Each structure stands twice: as structure tokens, then as C-alpha cells.
Amino acid sequence: MQLVLEKRAERSRTIALVSPLIAIALTLITMSVLFAILGKNPITALGVYFIAPLTDGYSLQEIAVKATPLVMIAIGLSLCYLANAWNIGAEGQFLIGAVAGSWIAVTTQGTEAGHWVLPAMLVAGAVAGALYALIPALCRVRFGASEILTSLMLVYVADLLLDYLVRGPWRDPAGFNFPTTAEFDPVATVPVLIEGGRLHLGSIIALIVVAGAFVLLDRTIKGFEIRVVGVAPRAARFGGFNANQLVLLTFAVSGALAGLAGIIEVAGPIGHLQPGISPGYGFTAIIVAFLGRLNPIGILIAGLFLALTFIGGEQAQITMKIPLDVTKVFQGILLFYVLACDSLILYRFKLVFAARQVQSAAR
């Protein structure tokens, strides 16, 4: 008896849907072992992680709030990845978007500026994110530099720029020397949907982004170009699709979405600019994009699931003293299994009996 990998003739749609679920199941099993090693009861721990947050309204809102940036960023990343452009620097584009939008908030602070401020901030965030993402894209198109490295390195540049601004020129004079800007004015704040709640307008924007991406990929010629250039570059050129242009386009769109997510995050749930505005959204979104099969609807679901791990992780820290970093471990293991299970889509496992017989017949 032998286990072999056999290439599939057509991609199986069923497996495409089941594969992420298998990955999640394997991750949960691995996590149980990890919890047991940490001396915690795995059942209780998994309950705190994955069930408890779903049982109260506050946590549910919080999940949506956390899912908002994840989904927005992951949608943009999925466009890049489909087009074979590897944007790893969404975290940096997120931070730059936050900085650029905050600049308007900071400079209009305390003035009579009207309701144009928030829309202007959102636009500034998106534009800055797009321009920032275009740096690695242009380097790839013009000089053939690996966009994986350049986009990743620019994350640290953005991080330090933000740090400098909130410690220097933009620091709140009344902030007891904490590295933070003043609270944004009401006109510079993303409104909440339910009075006194946490859910904000950004979640609606994220849903619109999901719908837009779905229409783009499924119904438009641009979306088709993106898909062809990724899977069959030579055929794409024959089709008249310009691969370099698509690299620039997908990087710009994904940078814009990350930047938009960034400014929504600081002008919404956080309310001011400070270091550490992101618990690694830009990186977690990579997992979201793959777990969601680079498909908009899948990404929406995957985004909610990973948001759940953030909330669950916080609760597990509070109630069971499980370190917050375990959430990161969880996300890493998940990405590993997702990519591993992808082999199931192109290949199929096959149990072959009587293999011995063949060997002996060969002699």
C-alpha cells in the first residue's frame, strides 16, 4: 500500500471549499496540543478562543471592528496575488495611510473646518497608501527589483516615520509627553453605527469593497486581465494584457485599500494617531487572503474568523493567562496548513495497493 500524489485534471471546486476548513481543523488540533503543553485544558482554552467571543454583543461588535481592516487589506492583497505581484508590505501602506489622513486631522484641529474633513482624510489615506505601494511596484517594473523585499522593507520606514511624527511635530502638548496626537475633532472621526457602540462606518465601507472586488473579478475585463496574467502570462500577452501595467494597478489598489483601512482605524476605533495602531493587520491580512482562497466572499469569512482569534486571544489572556503571542502562533500555524492543504487542490492523494506486485513484476 502506498500513498501517492496524483495531479488533478481539473481543479476540484469541492476541495477548493473544503481545503481551508481542513486547514482550520488541523490548526485547532495543533493548538490543543500546544495548550496541553502549556498546562491548560485544551477544551476550555478553545472555548474561550472561539466560542466565548460569539456569545456577547460587545465581542461581536469588536470582531466586526477588527475584521474591517483585515478584510479591506486582504481584498487588495488578493488582487496582487492573483496577478502574480507579491505585495508583502500592506502593513506599511496601512501606516502611511494613517499618517497621511492624520495630517489633515492634526492641521485642522480646533479650527472651524466643516464636514469635508473626514472625507478628505479618507481620500488622503487611500492616495498615500497607493503612492507608497507604487514604490516597490515601480522598482519591479523598471529595475526588476524583487517587490517582496522592497515592499517589506518599506514597512519599517513607515513605522519609524509614524514614530517620529507622534514623538515630535505632532505630539499632543497636553498629552503628558505620551507619544500621541490629540484626540481628533468630531468632524475628523469615523461615526459609529449604533449610539454608544463600537461598530463604525468603516465596516460598511469594507462590505462595499468586498462587493466591488467580487464584481471586478467576476464581471469585468480588468478582473479577467488580473486573473489571466497570474495563471498564464504568455497567453495574457497574446490577449493584449500588459503585465507591468497590471502590477502597478494591483499594487496601487491594494495600497489604497490598506491606506484607507489605516486612516479608518485611527479616525475610528482609536481616535488619535499613536505608535502601535496595528497589531500586525497588514501581515495577518496575508493569511486572510489565502485562507479566503483569494476570493472576495471567502476573504470576508476568513477576515471575521481571524478577527475572532484576536478577540479570543485577548480574552484568553485575561481569563486563562495565556500569552497574547499565542494568537500569532495560531495565525502562523494556520497559514502553514492553508498552504499545505492547497496541494490538495492541484493534486489528489491516492492509496495504491499492490504496489509491491508491480515492483516484483518489474524484475
Place this chain on the structure above:
Amino acid sequence: MLDPGPADLHAQQPLLQTVGLTKRYGDFLANDEIDIEIFPREIHALLGENGAGKSTLVKTIYGLVQPSAGELRWQGAPVRLSGPAEARSLGIGMVFQHFSLFDNLTVAENVALGLDGKEPFKAVSARLADVARDYGLPLDPKREVWQLSVGERQRIEIVRALMQNPKFLILDEPTAVLTPQEADQLFVVLERLKAEGRAILYISHKLDEVKRLCDTATILRGGRKVATCNPKSETAASLARMMVGAEIKEVKPPTERRTTVPRLVVNDLTLAPAELHGVRLQNVSFELKGGEILGIAGVAGNGQDELFAALSGERLVKEPGTIIIDGLACGNLSITQRRKMGAAFVPEERLGHGTAPRMRLSENALLTGHAASDMVRHGFINAAATLRTVDRTTETFDVRKAKRDPEAASLSGGNLQKFVVGREILRAPAVLVVNQPTWGVDAGAAAIIRQALIDLASAGAAVLVTSQDLDELLEIADRIAVMFHGHLSPALPRADATREKLGLLMGGASLDQKEAAHAAGA
């Protein structure tokens, strides 16, 4: 070399036998209870129309496809192959219809990757050169594959298979892409393999070849075996009748067509190669009128691909006036813009160039149809229109497939070719540039495609056909030019284009001055 002893002993026992072999894709039967026996010292032909199930059958024998039912017997003993490695360990070798080579690796690296042993790379390289020389199949182990012509690529596959010293060698349409000379070379090799006691299973659509070479022929139709016969005592027509179950239509000889204004003009096109070992196009000029078919003959790798890239706009040329379509200088216009002007293109490689293999036919219809059709409006795809193109192509060109809109890669080679050509012809282009239009297509379908090209020209289009198949060009082209080392000879009118003259030109000789002048004037 094989030890001939056991082969003689088992002369009565088939080397390989299939019993009731069946392969199902969904509820589609690609192979239906096939029984076939192959003996040592035999060249066995496998014949059938496009989609008859030939490739499926040999892939099953090679362990690439798992049968849904039935049995495989090797030297009398039932075997189950989990994969090609196991088939190779038995002594089965295969040369595929679509090659499986890595473009960026060298010949030797490709061969080494395909071998299962732990032989050091140097030794593989040396043995490769030996085997290649021994069988008269020249190959430079250090060249990278992307620089090689289709014929040379196939040589790699053959040499790789021979290096395993197989008892049984399968060749899936090996001559589809070869020039007559290359094919003759191959036949010498096959005869020698046979004399060495090996068995060969040979798939081809070229029936005269089969009659010349093969000892036995098994004929498939619609996934079932319909006959086993001795091809030498059949005629090409009787073989074809068994394959199709009916007579094959003859291509109507081109009636006198009215040629109109020049629709495709190339003026002194000189183009440096895009790749290190590519071919430089040298002062290529020709004029193609509406209503006319111009054939370009020549051994592959003499600049045909480069010419196609320049004509299609996959590569742009600086001087717009170098390429003129319908009076418009368009050397610097993109392929999409040229399509909008009414041009259509069919590249040689159907998987990966002409189509995205993993995408559906409807999406592949969109790939070239988006420029000039109702498939896209205001940036949105009209899915119904793309499906309509698939249906119309299927109907007109008899594309056989397991379902309405499958992935391109799941079509049989010939059926995909029909789709790729039909997709463009149905757009009723003003100018059609097509490379190897009937590569791997069965006789019936080849007739349909050639007829469609003639009809297109009769309707006033200018048609440029590049082909290695001289018979094909002599059948449909009004004038024939020859490509050699990036130069294009003056076009000879069909009446003047004898095989001898074309053969000379293909070998690089130039016709004498008087004749050339005469040809240019014609």
C-alpha cells in the same frame, strides 16, 4: 541495448496487454473497455479522430491516469501503476504530445530531472551526448530549452526516453511538428529500436506514415476499439473510413478568387531577436492581398515565431510603416489595436500561448474576443456572448469535449486546436495570421480547417499561413515563400512551387536570378 534472448522466447506473449481498460471523466467515457496487445519487435499504430481517446489510453499505460476499470498486463502479469516512475521502472518510456520541459533549464538539466536514478549530473550529461550521437539525434546538452525549436525539444524527450533503455516506447503524435526530413530521421531511429527488440506504440494522424512504418494498427472511435488491422494492407482511405465511420470530405480546390487591394503589407522588417539565441529577422518584405492565401514554409526555428510576434504586435517595431494592415501603418500598435482593425492571430503553441490552460473555453474565447466583439461592454463581460462563441465554434468546427464549457487543458490536443483556430475564423477577420493551423488535427478536422481558411480568403480576407507541412501549403496557398535564417524568399506562385524548389529554399539555397525575378514579378 536489449538482450534479444527473452524477447524471442516470449515472442508469442504480448509485452503489454490491456483488458477491458476503461476511463471515465464524470459520466463521459474517454476509454471504453479497450483490449489491445503489443508484442516485442513491433511498431503498433494507435489511430483515431481527435478526442477518440488515444492520449488517454497511453497516459493510462504510462501510469499518469488511473483507469476506472479494467486491467493492465506486463509480460503476462497484471500490474497497477501508481505513477510514471513505476511505469519507467518496468521499462515503459513515453514522449508526450505536449512536452513537459522546463524552459529555463538546459537540455541536460531537463533530462537529469526526468531520470529517476541517482546518477551524477556529469554522467547524465555525458550519457545524453552519447545516446544522442548514437541514434543520430544531435543535441547540445548545454543549451537552454527556451532557445530550441519544437523539433529539437521533441528530440530531448525522445533521447530522455531512450536513456532509460525502455522495452516499450510510446510516442504521442511525434511527427505533428516535424519537417519531413526530421520525420525521416525519426523513422530511422524507430526502425532501429524495433530491430533491437523493443516495442513501439505510435500515435499519428498521418496515415501514409503509418502505412510505411507500422506493423499493426489499432483504431479507436469515440473511446472504443473498432478494429485491429495490418496498415500495410489497407489504404489511407480505408483506414480513415474506419476512424471516422464515414468518408472524409475532400477540400475543394481553391476556385479562382479575385484578389483585391493589399491588406497586409510588410516593408523591410528587420528585427533584432528578443532572446539571446533567437533569430534576427532580416529585411522581410511581402504583400498580401485580400482574397489571397500566402504560405510560409520553412523548418521551425528560422524566424517564424519572431515574424508572428512582430505581425501580431506581441513585439512592437519602431517604424510604424514596417507593418501595414488595411492601409494603416501599425508597427507600433498593440495586439489589441490590431485586432480592432480586423486582424486575427493563431499562434503555434495552443496550450499556454493561444489559451490559458486552466481557464474555461468561454474565458479563452474572451482572451482574444475582448478587443473587437460584443463580449465586453463598458468594461463589463457579457458572459452569454462568450458562451455563444464557444457554442458556435463547437458547432462549426466539430470541437468534441466532455461538457459545454470545460477547461482548455482538458480538451484533446486536436480539439483544442480546432477551438483556437475556429475562435478566430468565426470573427470573420480581414487579416488572419495563423501558425501551424492543423497541428495534431485529424484528417477530417484538418479538411474542415483548411476549407474554412479557403472560404475566409474567398470572402475577401488576407490569410497568412505558416506551416511546416508542405502538402498543406500546396493544397491551400496561392503563393508560397520560404523562411530561412530570418530571411524570407520571394513568394512562388503555387504552379511554380514544386517540392524540389521549396526544398532547396528551405535548405538555404537561393533560386537562380532569373527565376527569382520571375517569381517576384508574379
